Amino acid sequence: MTWVFWAAFFFVFYSYIGYPVWLWARGHWRLLPVRKSEGTPSISIVIAAFNEAATLRRKLTNLSDLRYPRNLLEIIVVSDGSTDETDQVLKAAAGLLVRPVLLPTHEGKAFALNCGIAAARGEVVVFMDVRQEVEPDALNQLVRNFADPTVGCVSGELILRAPESASGQDGLGLYWRLEKAIRKMESETGSVVGATGALYAVRRELLVEIPPGTLLDDVYLPLCIAAKKKRVVFEPEARAWDNMPDSASKEFRRKVRTLTGNYQLLELAPWLFTRNNPLRFEFVSHKLSRLLVPFALVALFVSCIFLRGFPYRETLVAQICFYSSAALSAVRVRPEFISRLSRVALAFLLLNVAAAMALVNFISGKRAVWVRP
Numbered sequence: 001m002t003w004v005f006w007a008a009f010f011f012v013f014y015s016y017i018g019y020p021v022w023l024w025a026r027g028h029w030r031l032l033p034v035r036k037s038e039g040t041p042s043i044s045i046v047i048a049a050f051n052e053a054a055t056l057r058r059k060l061t062n063l064s065d066l067r068y069p070r071n072l073l074e075i076i077v078v079s080d081g082s083t084d085e086t087d088q089v090l091k092a093a094a095g096l097l098v099r100p101v102l103l104p105t106h107e108g109k110a111f112a113l114n115c116g117i118a119a120a121r122g123e124v125v126v127f128m129d130v131r132q133e134v135e136p137d138a139l140n141q142l143v144r145n146f147a148d149p150t151v152g153c154v155s156g157e158l159i160l161r162a163p164e165s166a167s168g169q170d171g172l173g174l175y176w177r178l179e180k181a182i183r184k185m186e187s188e189t190g191s192v193v194g195a196t197g198a199l200y201a202v203r204r205e206l207l208v209e210i211p212p213g214t215l216l217d218d219v220y221l222p223l224c225i226a227a228k229k230k231r232v233v234f235e236p237e238a239r240a241w242d243n244m245p246d247s248a249s250k251e252f253r254r255k256v257r258t259l260t261g262n263y264q265l266l267e268l269a270p271w272l273f274t275r276n277n278p279l280r281f282e283f284v285s286h287k288l289s290r291l292l293v294p295f296a297l298v299a300l301f302v303s304c305i306f307l308r309g310f311p312y313r314e315t316l317v318a319q320i321c322f323y324s325s326a327a328l329s330a331v332r333v334r335p336e337f338i339s340r341l342s343r344v345a346l347a348f349l350l351l352n353v354a355a356a357m358a359l360v361n362f363i364s365g366k367r368a369v370w371v372r373p
Helices: 002-026 053-064 086-093 109-119 138-147 169-189 217-227 248-268 280-306 312-330 336-364
Strands: 043-049 073-080 098-103 124-128 151-161 199-203 231-243
Touching: 002 169, 002 280, 002 312, 043 053, 043 109, 053 073, 053 086, 073 086, 073 109, 086 098, 098 109, 109 217, 124 138, 138 151, 138 199, 138 231, 151 169, 151 217, 169 231, 169 280, 169 336, 199 217, 199 231, 217 231, 217 248, 248 280, 248 336, 280 312, 280 336, 312 336
Parallel strands: 043 073, 043 124, 073 098, 151 231
Antiparallel strands: 124 199, 151 199
């Protein structure tokens, strides 16, 4: 049982601390700066929309404020069989800048994106979601990276506004800051494993068809581009804004869907485990290891029950206290650091329960999480 404890302990440690520390150390001997330069390649913005009438007008207004030459920009919005007023909104906005693609039936985001890619004429294709607001200079910041011929994909940065009432926001905010720090270090020393779905750009000639039903186009496409020996980099000056979920349940559903998508990638692209994936080590360390952390945590807890002496008893007590503190997140307690610790514990629990639920969804073939509700 001793080996179970230490194996589980070091696995959890590596997943959340060891890999970021390794990236930090790698940055001290292998920095790969991007040779940026101003430029204005033609751009096609591609957005997949399903029943987005309530937010689409705001998105189109936001895009009209982009500081990019209008003669080099087109906005392709694919309505994926929408049953609300999305099609009407797009027809009213159609013109020199907005090119609607109206699908008669709901086929899923991957199919809609493929239709948008097929219609794109720009040298660079920029993918966005409807909900987030992008900054006026975002496109300029993205395309500066394409002056470097080694760059094939550029990810923007998603900034989350935290509402005061958000349950567990401290924990979610901490997790998101860690995630962005990892992406930044991956970019500075090689390539990012995936992109920010709210805002990322790709050289059009490097794009491949997205398999039907793919949940994580923002991971699948960047990995395919890395397989073509092109870098995937992170550009923190290209920013999109969104609101942090105002409840733990909303964040839980989002994480279940995202983590299910990571499992799905193993089925759609088994080459990710082969030498054809130059980011195989980063993919396993960044994406896959976190899927297995819940099971390592269970093994760690159970092994402590059967082991005696230091440090097993102390680790068991620490785990019980940490998990129990999550219950305090529903109430405001004093001192404040205990309240924050409880919200961090709740977020940690939710993320790992979501990872376990993602495996259940994948094994059971629950397709409901594979399409946008």
